[in-house]
Amino acid sequence: MNRTDIVDAVYDxxxxxxxxxxxxxxxxxxFADDLDADSLALVEVVMELEERFDLRIPEDELExxxxxxxxxxxxxxxxxxx
Amino acid sequence: MSPDTTPTASAADTAExxxxxxxxxxxxxxxxxxxxxxIGAAVARGLAAAGHPVAVGYRSGEADARALAAxxxxxGGRALAVAVDVTDAExxxxxxxxxxxGLGPVSVLVNNAGVTADGLFLRMDEARWRAxxxxxxxxxxxxxxxxxxxxxxxxxxxxxxxxxxxxLTGSAGQANYAAAKAALxxxxxxxxxxxxxxxxxxxxxxxxxxxxxxxxxxxxxxTGALADAVPVGRLGRPEEVAAAVTYLVGxxxxxxxxxxxxxxxxxxxxx
Numbered sequence: 001m002n003r004t005d006i007v008d009a010v011y012d013x014x015x016x017x018x019x020x021x022x023x024x025x026x027x028x029x030x031f032a033d034d035l036d037a038d039s040l041a042l043v044e045v046v047m048e049l050e051e052r053f054d055l056r057i058p059e060d061e062l063e064x065x066x067x068x069x070x071x072x073x074x075x076x077x078x079x080x081x082x
Numbered sequence: 083m084s085p086d087t088t089p090t091a092s093a094a095d096t097a098e099x100x101x102x103x104x105x106x107x108x109x110x111x112x113x114x115x116x117x118x119x120x121i122g123a124a125v126a127r128g129l130a131a132a133g134h135p136v137a138v139g140y141r142s143g144e145a146d147a148r149a150l151a152a153x154x155x156x157x158g159g160r161a162l163a164v165a166v167d168v169t170d171a172e173x174x175x176x177x178x179x180x181x182x183x184g185l186g187p188v189s190v191l192v193n194n195a196g197v198t199a200d201g202l203f204l205r206m207d208e209a210r211w212r213a214x215x216x217x218x219x220x221x222x223x224x225x226x227x228x229x230x231x232x233x234x235x236x237x238x239x240x241x242x243x244x245x246x247x248x249x250l251t252g253s254a255g256q257a258n259y260a261a262a263k264a265a266l267x268x269x270x271x272x273x274x275x276x277x278x279x280x281x282x283x284x285x286x287x288x289x290x291x292x293x294x295x296x297x298x299x300x301x302x303x304x305t306g307a308l309a310d311a312v313p314v315g316r317l318g319r320p321e322e323v324a325a326a327v328t329y330l331v332g333x334x335x336x337x338x339x340x341x342x343x344x345x346x347x348x349x350x351x352x353x
Contacts, residue, residue: 038279044234 001053001079007072013048014068017041027069049075055082107133110238111186112331113178115168115225116195118143120294121244123150124320125192126161128328134190135160137181141167141195160185168195168221178228187236188229190331193222193243193266198296203257211258218262222269230277239282240331243270244323245342247290247350263288267342274340283339285330290346292318314347 011025018035031037037045042062049071050057055078065071112129116122117138123146130136136154140147140163147163154161162184166177181188199213222243233239248256249263267286274284291297291308297317298305309317323345329335330343344350 040234040276040280047231 003072003076006075009049009052010068010071013045017044017048025068027067027072029068030066032066053079110189111135111137111181112190112192113137113139113181113188114192114194115139115166118147118150120296121289121292121320121323122194124324125194125327126150128324129331130154130159130161132328135185137185138163139166139177139195168225169216171224174224174228187232189233189238190240191226191229192327193225195221196244198256198259200255202255206258214259214262219265222266233282234280237280241273241282241284242327242330243286245286245288247288247344247346249288250353251350271340278339283335285339286342287323287326288342288344288346289323290318290349292320292323294320312347312349316347318345318347
């Protein structure tokens with residue numbers, strides 16, 4: 001699983017949950033500032049990724065995950081450790 | 083997991099899939115814990131009459147739960163009896179999965195399962211203290227936590243928890259039960275704030291003394307005294323509590339959340 005696939009998965013989760021256009025997304029896209037995602041929506045995105053990659057991400061690791069790139073890093077870290 | 087967005091897909095296709103929002107009661111599956119008798123059974127009947135498919139949760143009342151489900155089906159509704167011990171997380175998970183597979187994703191949850199373990203506080207050991215907390219409060223946590231994700235994804239839900247008039251008035255001999263019932267208010271109101279933007283309302287119904295097995299257990303003298311203390315002058319009926327739950331679950335109550343609705347004949351008025 002390379003990083004591009006992971007970033008793509010985050011894009012897909014955002015499209016599905018936040019109803020945004022994939023074309024508008026980049027790794028720098030910020031969930032709250034750019035996509036107007038509330039904390040509940042961010043949790044939904046993370047849960048979608050947990051399901052897709054069969055992971056469990058602890059609550060406290062979500063702190064400071066502000067951008068798509070950061071979310072991809074979080075997932076990549078867990079996949080590497082798995 | 084790809085989203086299912088075809089307009090004709092039913093909500094039962096995928097338990098947590100993103101389908102079109104359920105628009106009618108028939109698509110809003112209700113799960114009532116402690117549904118085999120008393121208030122729970124009346125709630126199950128009331129929701130079925132309002133058009134909801136109903137899962138009747140039971141712990142030991144299997145025969146009653148099955149009979150209730152059968153009578154709902156005989157009347158043209160959809161129902162199933164499901165074993166659920168709310169003090170056991172695995173049981174809760176298995177039960178909700180069974181409901182999802184048998185009726186569809188849970189959109190309405192009525193946290194009704196409850197026990198008392200009365201006694202003067204002076205002699206209340208830790209086991210007796212914990213019993214109502216584990217069933218009434220922690221059980222509500224387990225069941226709610228298991229279904230809330232689906233409600234969030236489908237952007238609609240109703241969570242109604244059964245508290246009690248004693249939650250706010252207090253009751254000698256019921257420090258544990260009253261504590262558990264009061265806790266449901268803080269819990270429900272917090273959840274109401276978190277989930278409001280997903281069209282999920284979270285409310286509490288606070289019954290007074292209702293004519294059920296749980297109340298009969300305290301003895302005739304005490305229930306007589308209770309009835310006299312109630313401004314309306316009698317015990318309540320399970321159907322009267324069920325009517326409040328049915329109201330809160332309906333579209334008409336979409337603007338009601340974090341409410342504590344007393345059905346107590348005025349016993350607790352002033353809170």
